[in-house]
Amino acid sequence: MAWGAPLLALPLMVPGSGIGGFTLLGDASPSRYLDAQGQPVDAQGNPVSVNGSLPNGDSIGQQLLADAGNPDALNGNAGLPSGPLGIPGSALKAYTRAADHLAATQPGCNMHWSLLASIGRIESGHARGGNVDVAGYTRAPILGPVLNGAGPVAAISDTDGGAYDGDTVWDRAVGPMQFIPSTWQGYASDGNGDGDRNPNNIYDATLGAGRYLCSGGLNTADPQQRATAVFRYNHSDSYVRTVLSWAEAYAGGVHPTTDHQGPILAAPQAPSGGGAPGEVPLPSVPPSSDPSAPPSTSNPPSSSNPPSSSIPSTTNPPSSSNPPSSTNPPSSTPPETTTPPETTPPPDCVTPEPGTTPEPPAEGEPPLCEDTSSEAPTTP
Numbered sequence: 001m002a003w004g005a006p007l008l009a010l011p012l013m014v015p016g017s018g019i020g021g022f023t024l025l026g027d028a029s030p031s032r033y034l035d036a037q038g039q040p041v042d043a044q045g046n047p048v049s050v051n052g053s054l055p056n057g058d059s060i061g062q063q064l065l066a067d068a069g070n071p072d073a074l075n076g077n078a079g080l081p082s083g084p085l086g087i088p089g090s091a092l093k094a095y096t097r098a099a100d101h102l103a104a105t106q107p108g109c110n111m112h113w114s115l116l117a118s119i120g121r122i123e124s125g126h127a128r129g130g131n132v133d134v135a136g137y138t139r140a141p142i143l144g145p146v147l148n149g150a151g152p153v154a155a156i157s158d159t160d161g162g163a164y165d166g167d168t169v170w171d172r173a174v175g176p177m178q179f180i181p182s183t184w185q186g187y188a189s190d191g192n193g194d195g196d197r198n199p200n201n202i203y204d205a206t207l208g209a210g211r212y213l214c215s216g217g218l219n220t221a222d223p224q225q226r227a228t229a230v231f232r233y234n235h236s237d238s239y240v241r242t243v244l245s246w247a248e249a250y251a252g253g254v255h256p257t258t259d260h261q262g263p264i265l266a267a268p269q270a271p272s273g274g275g276a277p278g279e280v281p282l283p284s285v286p287p288s289s290d291p292s293a294p295p296s297t298s299n300p301p302s303s304s305n306p307p308s309s310s311i312p313s314t315t316n317p318p319s320s321s322n323p324p325s326s327t328n329p330p331s332s333t334p335p336e337t338t339t340p341p342e343t344t345p346p347p348d349c350v351t352p353e354p355g356t357t358p359e360p361p362a363e364g365e366p367p368l369c370e371d372t373s374s375e376a377p378t379t380p
Contacts (some may be wrong), residue, residue, distance in 0.1 A: 033156055034184035035166060038215050039232060040183040042154040047235065050212065051123065051173035052147040052154050052180045054236030060228060064237045068244065069223030073093025075245035086257035087117055091176070091202060093256075095120065095163060098191060098207040109214035110221035114250035116206055116213075118177055118243045120232065127202050129175040130259030136192050136203040139264045141166070142171030147180065154181060164199055175199035177209040187211045209233070 035041050040048050047055055067073035087095075099113035114138060120126050124142050131139045149155030155327040160181035165172035167256045171181050179187070179199040189211060190196060191203030199205045213229040220226040230240045 006326070015243045024044060030187060031182075031185065032178070033159065034186050038186050038212075040180060042149075042156060046154070048154040048156075048180075049234040049236075050180065050209075051144050051178040051234065052150050052156060052171065052181055053234065054154060057235060057237065059288070060240065061237045064240060065224050065240075068227040071245065071248045074241050075248070080245060080249050085252075085254045086248070087121075087254050087261045088126050089256040090132050090136065091120055091126035091132045092254065094136060094206040095204045096174075097203060098210045101191070101207060102210045103188040106211075108212045108219060109210075110129065112220065112247070113215055113249060114247045115220060115230075115243070116210055117250045117254075118245075118247040119209060119230070120202075120206065121246060122239070122243060123178040124176045124354075126324050127324050128260060128262065130257075132176075132202050132259065132367045133264075135194060137198070137202050138175065139262055141200070142175055142178070144178055147171045159185070165167075175205045176202045178204040179205060179208060184208065184214075186217075244261065247354055372376070 020027055029362075033040055033042070035047070036043065040047055040050060040052070048371045049055065068272040090353045095116040099111050102109055102111040115128075128140065128142065129136055133139055143165055145151070147153050147154050147156040148168065158168050158181075158365055162168040164181050164184070173180050174184075175198075177199070181199070184199045187208040188197035189207035190203050191207035192201065197204055197208075199208065213233060216229075216232075218225045219227045227240050228242060231237070233243075234240070241245075257309055
């Protein structure tokens with residue numbers, strides 16, 4: 001696969017790219033969350049991923065570097081679908097436009113649009129299926145976990161005054177490429193030429209992501225340097241394998257699909273102190289924390305017409321107005337019960353029949369009763 005010219009040539013309109021230097025917004029010193037190489041760190045200087053997640057390893061794996069130039073070795077767990085691949089039109093335009101700009105400003109990076117597309121896919125499902133307005137701004141917030149240090153995320157206090165993420169206590173990753181506001185300060189870009197640099201804009205965020213990947217003088221046309229660049233974006237070997245595999249697939253050819261047009265929603269105001277971190281919300285679900293299981297980029301079917309198998313029909317229940325004959329029970333008179341015969345305990349003695357000569361009782365039979373009829377009554 002050739003990592004040179006982009007597959008689609010789209011006009012580049014970035015008269016004011018806004019590239020270079022830091023832009024201070026909320027925190028008086030957001031650069032304290034970037035190290036000398038321009039990579040994100042927490043308050044203690046420990047490395048974190050662009051989206052604020054903690055690293056899964058200190059350095060990229062040697063086996064991954066060995067596999068970087070071999071698509072067959074990379075895509076074992078990428079879940080690549082069969083058939084043609086589609087990308088929402090606005091997202092595809094943003095990826096190719098950013099690659100064109102980087103080809104002009106940082107030609108040694110050799111950034112291919114498909115690498116940006118693969119990261120956009122895994123980070124936000126191409127901005128929720130292209131749910132952006134005509135200028136590229138997301139129509140609904142795309143927010144990562146609250147970066148309060150709970151769980152698999154770093155603790156990064158607010159650096160943007162809540163301007164991008166709605167949280168004035170902690171930072172959150174924002175936008176189609178999931179930049180932490182503090183990291184965005186070092187790579188803020190104006191990808192659509194509107195004079196604004198906003199991580200919630202798909203053109204701005206994509207160009208900023210490209211600049212981040214190209215930082216450090218990396219040449220992404222080299223398989224190992226390309227893998228290293230992606231590892232700097234997210235410190236996870238499985239993430240890198242997935243991104244490189246989908247980039248290879250996208251570079252083979254894609255077609256633009258219709259943008260998803262959801263409702264326009266304002267960024268929520270996070271409660272003071274934030275809450276427990278969760279996954280970045282995705283079109284079909286939520287982000288598993290395992291980056292090797294990226295979200296589906298397909299537009300979810302309308303929930304107004306669920307498949308008939310999901311909810312049993314209740315409009316035509318079995319007839320209950322004509323109950324079977326068992327609902328008209330027979331006479332309520334209970335059946336006659338049989339009184340068991342009265343049992344008489346065995347006698348203590350046997351009275352002989354009058355006028356007969358009794359025979360002695362056999363062994364085991366009761367004795368003969370004494371005849372008291374001839375006895376005189378007792379006088380009181």
